[in-house]
Amino acid sequence: MALIQPRGKVVLDTCGGLGYFAAWCLEGRAARVLSWEKSADVLWLRSLNPWSPPPDEALSLVHGDVVEGIATLPAGSVDAALHDPPRFGIAGELYSRTFYQELARVLRRKGRLFHYTGNPNALTSGRDVPREVARRLREAGFDVEPSGDGVLAIRR
Numbered sequence: 001m002a003l004i005q006p007r008g009k010v011v012l013d014t015c016g017g018l019g020y021f022a023a024w025c026l027e028g029r030a031a032r033v034l035s036w037e038k039s040a041d042v043l044w045l046r047s048l049n050p051w052s053p054p055p056d057e058a059l060s061l062v063h064g065d066v067v068e069g070i071a072t073l074p075a076g077s078v079d080a081a082l083h084d085p086p087r088f089g090i091a092g093e094l095y096s097r098t099f100y101q102e103l104a105r106v107l108r109r110k111g112r113l114f115h116y117t118g119n120p121n122a123l124t125s126g127r128d129v130p131r132e133v134a135r136r137l138r139e140a141g142f143d144v145e146p147s148g149d150g151v152l153a154i155r156r
Contacts, residue, residue, distance in 0.1 A: 003152050004112045006030035009079035012106065014066045015094070017042060019052040021082045022059055033059045034078065036066035067093050073106045081107060084116040088129065095133060100140035107155040113142065116150040 001021075004011065006028040013022050016035035025033050037043055043063055046052040055061040062069055081103055085094035093099060103113060115137070117130045134144045134151050142153035 001025060001028045003114045003147060004080040004082065006080060010034065010077065012070075012073075012078040012081040012103075014070075014081065014083045014103075015085050016046075016061060017084065018046050018049055019061075021084065022061075023051065023053045025082070026053060026058055030058070034062075034073075035059065036062045036064055036069050038063075038065045067099060067102075070099075070102045070106060075105050076108045078106050079108055079111055081111070081113045082116075083113060095129075095136070097136045097139055100137050100142070104141040104155055109155055111155045113137075113153040113155070114147070114150055115153060118149050 001024045004025075006025040008029065008031050010032045011025045011030045011034070013025070013033055013035035016022060016037035019035070022033045022035050037046070040063065053059055083094070083103070085091050088095050107113065115133055117133050119128075119130060130146060130151055134146070137144045137151060137153045141156050143156060144151050144153045146152075
């Protein structure tokens with residue numbers, strides 16, 4: 001959370017999952033968290049999980065596809081974003097330059113994005129997913145640097 005510095009910010013949580021990123025943002029005093037989750041099964045698990053934050057005035061939780069939902073957000077309407085998508089083989093559209101351009105569109109100038117990538121396939125195929133992600137983020141209008149298990153990107 002320190003990478004996106006949520007205090008007082010509107011944060012986009014693209015793939016909400018069980019809500020742990022959202023919970024940390026709220027604990028870090030984000031002004032508002034806008035969260036999308038596509039899977040009804042994950043939302044059901046979230047409703048049972050005592051550590052998943054419930055939607056309220058500070059947390060908007062949308063059951064839907066963020067690829068479609070992001071188009072409804074005004075340009076420059078979020079200060080920071082967290083992007084922890086399913087693996088590339090399941091949701092390749094969430095790793096596309098087109099989606100990254102939408103992230104750049106909704107982020108304010110100098111807005112911070114943390115994109116969790118892990119390092120899948122590094123041992124089995126030699127593929128460097130973090131490097132591929134960083135290249136596409138640069139093409140979409142971000143300055144990027146590797147950070148932990150992902151990429152920190154700052155909108156130009």
